[in-house]
Amino acid sequence: MTDFSRLGVAAIRDGVANGEFKAVEVAEALNTRVAAAKALNAFIVETPEMAVAAAQAVDADRAAGKPLGKMAGVPIGMKDLFCTEGVQTTAASHMLEGFVPTYESTVSANLWKAGAGMLGKLNLDQFAMGSSNETSYFGNVISPWRRNDGDNAALAPGGSSGGSSSAIAARLCPAATGTDTGGSIRQPAAFVGISGIKPTYGRCSRWGVVAFASSLDQAGPMARDVRDCAIMLEAMAGFDPKDSTSLDLPVPAWEAGLNSDLKGKRIGIPREYRLDGIDEDIAKMWDNGIAWLKDAGAEIVDISLPHTKYALPAYYIIAPAEASSNLARYDGVRFGLRDLPEGAGLQDMYAATRAAGFGEEVRRRIMIGTYVLSAGFYDAYYTQAQKVRALIARDFDNAWASCDLILAPTAPSAAFGLGEKNADPLSMYLNDVFAVPASLAGLPAMSVPGGLDKQGLPLGLQIIGKALDEQAVLNAGLAIEQRSGFTAEAGEWW
Amino acid sequence: MSVDKDTVNKIARLSRIAISDAEADKMVGELNGILAWVEQLGEVDVTGVEPMTAVISNKLRLRDDVVTDGDVRDKVLANAPAKEGSFFGVPKVIE
Numbered sequence: 348m349t350d351f352s353r354l355g356v357a358a359i360r361d362g363v364a365n366g367e368f369k370a371v372e373v374a375e376a377l378n379t380r381v382a383a384a385k386a387l388n389a390f391i392v393e394t395p396e397m398a399v400a401a402a403q404a405v406d407a408d409r410a411a412g413k414p415l416g417k418m419a420g421v422p423i424g425m426k427d428l429f430c431t432e433g434v435q436t437t438a439a440s441h442m443l444e445g446f447v448p449t450y451e452s453t454v455s456a457n458l459w460k461a462g463a464g465m466l467g468k469l470n471l472d473q474f475a476m477g478s479s480n481e482t483s484y485f486g487n488v489i490s491p492w493r494r495n496d497g498d499n500a501a502l503a504p505g506g507s508s509g510g511s512s513s514a515i516a517a518r519l520c521p522a523a524t525g526t527d528t529g530g531s532i533r534q535p536a537a538f539v540g541i542s543g544i545k546p547t548y549g550r551c552s553r554w555g556v557v558a559f560a561s562s563l564d565q566a567g568p569m570a571r572d573v574r575d576c577a578i579m580l581e582a583m584a585g586f587d588p589k590d591s592t593s594l595d596l597p598v599p600a601w602e603a604g605l606n607s608d609l610k611g612k613r614i615g616i617p618r619e620y621r622l623d624g625i626d627e628d629i630a631k632m633w634d635n636g637i638a639w640l641k642d643a644g645a646e647i648v649d650i651s652l653p654h655t656k657y658a659l660p661a662y663y664i665i666a667p668a669e670a671s672s673n674l675a676r677y678d679g680v681r682f683g684l685r686d687l688p689e690g691a692g693l694q695d696m697y698a699a700t701r702a703a704g705f706g707e708e709v710r711r712r713i714m715i716g717t718y719v720l721s722a723g724f725y726d727a728y729y730t731q732a733q734k735v736r737a738l739i740a741r742d743f744d745n746a747w748a749s750c751d752l753i754l755a756p757t758a759p760s761a762a763f764g765l766g767e768k769n770a771d772p773l774s775m776y777l778n779d780v781f782a783v784p785a786s787l788a789g790l791p792a793m794s795v796p797g798g799l800d801k802q803g804l805p806l807g808l809q810i811i812g813k814a815l816d817e818q819a820v821l822n823a824g825l826a827i828e829q830r831s832g833f834t835a836e837a838g839e840w841w
Numbered sequence: 842m843s844v845d846k847d848t849v850n851k852i853a854r855l856s857r858i859a860i861s862d863a864e865a866d867k868m869v870g871e872l873n874g875i876l877a878w879v880e881q882l883g884e885v886d887v888t889g890v891e892p893m894t895a896v897i898s899n900k901l902r903l904r905d906d907v908v909t910d911g912d913v914r915d916k917v918l919a920n921a922p923a924k925e926g927s928f929f930g931v932p933k934v935i936e
Contacts, residue, residue: 449916548896562896592899660879671856678857680929685922693934698859710858714868715875717856718844728879733892735885740893773874789896814897 351376352518356421356575357602359521363405363420370402370409370420374464377422381466381519386841389504389514391427391485392435393467398422401464408462417582419462424514424523427468428475429455429566430555434465438557439473439483442683442704452555453587454524454566461582466520469510473706474674475531475559478778479768480509482708487765490539491517491837495803502762502804505535511569512539516837522570522579526556528563529662530758530782533794536569537757537807540796540835542824543569544576547814548789549594551580552587560669561592563662563786573795573824577601580817596815604818607826610644612819615750619655620781622759628800629756636754636797636808636827643826648750652742657735658784663776664719664732665787670709671716677704711772740788747813752823755781757794757807781809791817795824796833805835843873 351373354362363370378395405420430436430448437443451459459465473482480488480503490504490513504513508525512535515523525532527545536543544567551566558564568579581601587593616637621630637647679685679700686699705713719728746753759780768775785792790811797808808827812820844852849868853860860868914927923930 446920449913449919549899588902588904591901592895592897594897594899595902654885657882657885660882663875664879664882675857679922680931681917682920683922687932691932693932694857695859696932697857698854701857702859705858710856710860711868711871713856713858714849714852715872718848718852718872718876721852721855727883730892731882731885731887732879733894734887734890735882737890737893738885738887740896771874772871773878787896 352380355521355571356418356578359421360419360578363409364415366409370405371399373420374398374402374422377466377520384517384519384841387489387491387513387517388486389470389488389510389517389519390424390467391437391439391470394434394465398464398466401459401462405462416460416462417578418458421462421522422464422466422520423458424467424469424511424520425455425465426471426508426511426524426526428471428526428557429524430557431455431465431468434468436468436557437485438475439471439485440704440706440709441484442677443557444484444684446683450555453552453589454556454583457585458582463582469514469523471510472507474557474670474709475507475526475528476670476708476712477506478530478534478775479503479763479765480506481765481769482706484706488513490762491841492539492762492804493838493840500764503538503765505538505762507531508535508569512536512541515539515541515569515571517841522568522575524566524583525569526564526566527786528559529666529786530779532567532569533782533792533807533809534758534779536794538762538805540805540833541569541571542573542576542793542795543567544580544793544817544820545786545791546580546584546817547594547791549592550584550817552585552590552593554587554589558673560666561673562669563666573821573828574602574605576793577605577821599818601818601821605825606822607829608644609640609823609826612645612752612823613648613750614640614645614823615648615650615746615753617650617652617655617753617755619652620755626760628761629759629806632797632806632808633754633756635831639827639830640754640823642830650746650750650753652746652784654735654738654742655784658739658787659776659780661732661735661739662783662787663715664728665736667712667716668720668729669716671713671720674709674713677701708772736787739784743788743790751813752819753811755809755811757781757809761800761802761804761806785811790814791820793820793824795827797827797831798833799835843876844869
């Protein structure tokens with residue numbers, strides 16, 4: 348009997364289309380795995396009946412000889428940042444606990460139209476603010492991975508799309524949606540040994556996605572290989588008149604365009620990413636990545652992105668500034684939590700509601716954002732950060748004169764233990780050092796597994812491409828995947 | 842620039858987030874740590890650089906000025922924490 352948990356998106360889609368098995372069999376098998384993996388805390392809400400209903404519809408369409416969608420019969424996890432009609436959507440916050448959208452996000456609607464089904468809503472860092480999934484109101488997500496030293500410490504699955512990464516690595520689902528504001532698809536993918544791509548800003552509609560920092564937020568797929576990412580990105584992307592920054596461009600046939608022959612491609616290695624004191628295993632993996640891309644026919648060139656060190660501080664002004672504005676909507680009046688102390692007026696109700704509904708990290712970021720946007724400080728902080736952001740984007744533009752793609756590590760370390768980086772918010776922020784520059788410039792960027800560190804934990808290689816050139820990013824990812832021989836899996840302890 | 846407790850309380854007020862005295866004390870250190878770190882942006886020469894307004898150049902579209910949505914009162918009210926009839930309920934704001 349087929350172990351459906353071992354099949355990826357392409358294998359399930361093809362197996363269903365060819366009649367090797369029924370979509371319902373896959374949905375039921377994965378529903379069972381999801382239900383048995385509570386220890387990972389990857390899901391906030393499970394929706395087994397929806398997975399089965401979508402599968403039945405695909406099976407019926409196939410029986411009737413109707414054409415099947417790009418994701419027909421593939422059950423997926425949906426990050427709980429996407430509004431799903433009739434299914435609680437929380438952004439992992441107390442503020443939105445019990446919020447049941449009356450509409451569907453464009454990205455999730457696109458996936459259902461393509462024949463995918465929903466296994467459930469995946470846990471995340473609260474309002475997508477975090478790099479370890481420790482800020483969720485619904486508890487930490489645990490990575491299925493453990494260090495090989497036998498200490499069994501619970502490890503972070505990365506964040507903010509940590510429910511997505513954990514569920515995919517544990518083979519509860521073949522793929523899941525993620526969102527990436529400053530690395531939230533790539534860093535969790537790297538931490539658990541899977542792939543994930545943040546497309547060019549504007550490829551996937553933001554409509555119906557709980558907003559964090561609108562100029563950075565971008566949805567993308569996470570899956571166990573590059574082909575599966577390409578398939579799912581095709582299903583998610585597309586012009587949406589309901590999002591003012593949606594790109595009015597056709598969706599390329601990324602899957603059909605996959606080609607790991609990189610002859611003629613120049614790969615830039617940014618010297619500023621080789622930080623002093625870079626982890627030895629990370630440096631070694633990066634060197635391996637360079638060798639693999641060379642082997643695939645690419646030419647390696649040294650490049651400079653001189654403003655790299657300013658990307659993180661700029662990000663931690665811009666993202667909180669936008670968050671403070673976006674999260675002003677949570678007022679206890681129209682939806683979400685209300686905390687009305689006895690005898691309180693409207694202003695006190697706002698303040699009490701927001702104190703009770705937002706977690707510590709969210710409150711911290713709203714306050715930083717409010718401060719940097721406040722009278723007298725706006726130019727010194729916010730305008731300066733947006734100017735530096737322009738310089739960071741210009742660095743990439745200059746680099747494209749001598750290269751077509753950039754190769755770098757995804758994160759500066761392997762997964763850390765839960766609680767290890769909590770004491771100081773800054774040390775957590777620094778984990779996004781390699782991910783944030785591409786976010787600030789709106790560029791497509793992908794993480795693929797690059798190997799294991801000394802403790803047996805996965806490390807990720809990041810490929811950054813030119814705007815709209817997801818194809819080249821995916822192709823380089825495929826070239827790495829074909830050479831890295833990465834087959835390691837987390838042991839099934841849960 | 843650094844913040845003191847009065848400033849933290851003011852930011853909390855502007856943010857409409859109630860904070861306790863102990864939280865304000867803790868926040869002074871945290872915000873100062875983060876602000877001191879982001880201040881390194883001040884050393885970047887930005888002469889002649891326009892602040893970024895869009896990562897990918899994209900024209901804001903215009904649409905026809907027609908009604909394309911609406912008549913969904915019950916949906917709009919469906920998640921209200923308090924409602925009265927077809928209205929959102931709020932504490933009394935006029936004495």
